[in-house]
Each structure stands twice: as C-alpha cells, then as structure tokens.
Amino acid sequence: MSAVRRGLAVLVCLPLLLATACGNLPDSLPGGGDEPDEVVLPLPPPQARDDGLNKPTPEEAGQTRAGARRFLEYWARASHRAATTGDIRSIRAISLRTCNSCAASVSWATGHRDAKTEIKSRKWRIRNVTKLRRTKADDEFKIRADLRTPPIRLKFKDNTVREFPGAVQTIAFELIWTKEGWSIMEWASIEGRALAPKGDDESEE
Numbered sequence: 457m458s459a460v461r462r463g464l465a466v467l468v469c470l471p472l473l474l475a476t477a478c479g480n481l482p483d484s485l486p487g488g489g490d491e492p493d494e495v496v497l498p499l500p501p502p503q504a505r506d507d508g509l510n511k512p513t514p515e516e517a518g519q520t521r522a523g524a525r526r527f528l529e530y531w532a533r534a535s536h537r538a539a540t541t542g543d544i545r546s547i548r549a550i551s552l553r554t555c556n557s558c559a560a561s562v563s564w565a566t567g568h569r570d571a572k573t574e575i576k577s578r579k580w581r582i583r584n585v586t587k588l589r590r591t592k593a594d595d596e597f598k599i600r601a602d603l604r605t606p607p608i609r610l611k612f613k614d615n616t617v618r619e620f621p622g623a624v625q626t627i628a629f630e631l632i633w634t635k636e637g638w639s640i641m642e643w644a645s646i647e648g649r650a651l652a653p654k655g656d657d658e659s660e661e
Contacts, residue, residue: 507546509533514637524599524631525585527638532603535561536580539608542569551640552632558640572613578606583624595633596641602626604651622651 511530517523527550534546544562551558568575585601603625610618625648630641 507534509537509546511546512637514635517637519588519597519633521585521588521599524588524597524638525582525601527631528582528585528599528601528629531640532580532582536577538562538565540575540577542566550638552642555640555642557643568610574611575608576611577608580605584626597631597633598628599631600626600628600646606651624649624651 509530510533512523512526517526517530531547531550534550538544538547538561542565544565547558547565548562551562581604583602583604586599589598590596591598604622605625606622608620610620612618626646627643628646629643632639632641
C-alpha cells in the first residue's frame, strides 16, 4: 500500500468512518508510487518555533490527565492544519520519527498539497479524554480520546469533488514524555460513529 493511500485511510477513513467511500478513493495521487511499509519521518523543526497554534509548554501540559488533554488538543489543531494546508511542521515536531500512523498522516497531507488538492474542514476537537495510564516504561503513557471532525471537502486538481460527513472517532494514543514535553509514539483508531448535525460544537460531559 502506498504511503499516500495509507495516510488517506488514517486522516479520512478512520476519523470519518467512511468504509464504503474510502473504497472509491484513488490508491495514489498523480506521480505517486509504492513506498516501504514503514516510513521514517524527517527530523522535525526546532521545538521552540511559534506556530500560532497555542502549543502548551511542558509546565502547562504535564504528566496529568489535564496536561495530556491540552497536548491532544494541540495535536488536533496541528493535524487539522496539516490536512487542510499541507503544513506538516507542527505535527512533525510532536511525533516520534518511528511513529507509523504519524508518518502516514504526513505522507497523505504532503501528497495532497503537492497535487494541489483543496481541502476544507472546520476545526477538529478533542473530547472525552480518559485517565492517563503509565506503562511499564517510566516515561511512556496510554490515553484515549474522541476526535470530532466536521465534514471534510476535497477538491482535486481536475475539479473532482469528494465530500465526507462529520464523525467522532475514538483514538488510542501512546505518548512519551521528553524534556520538551509530550510526543506521539503511535495512535490508532478504536471505534467511531457519525457526527450528528452541529455535533462538532457539542460540549463535553
């Protein structure tokens, strides 16, 4: 499976529960080819960069449920920017280079950016964050949260348009704490459902 196709599954099929629609999506973008199953992310830009997305400091996003939630909210903003603009710098900066799901997301975003695909979607939000669980490794943690994605519209270079409804996807995250704060080790979709009209603006609990 090409990195573009794998990334498309990560950023569209999984969050939006579009099993049938995803079956109709192209396997690759113009000029794309098969790539290795494992993709290693390039080195990220300096962490100190101000990206305008209100990245929490290590003090603001500490090793607590509330701190992890702040980090995941930033991850959702960075993921939205990557998907809708092709700017992957923020998402790369908080992802381990060995994170396969992160690499797939980056490949999808840059593939559509290079193919001049216009992607529109309102803000993505994190809801229903579970307790933060420490693993056997001192600096590694697990946590789950819902990612709410409003409808997404893709307009390809040939003017073909694909529209996907909003959805709520429960995601299991593996996080690692470093001297610069949280980073994503890996994440995976657990389950999901369609988002009710205007449901992306619902408040939690």
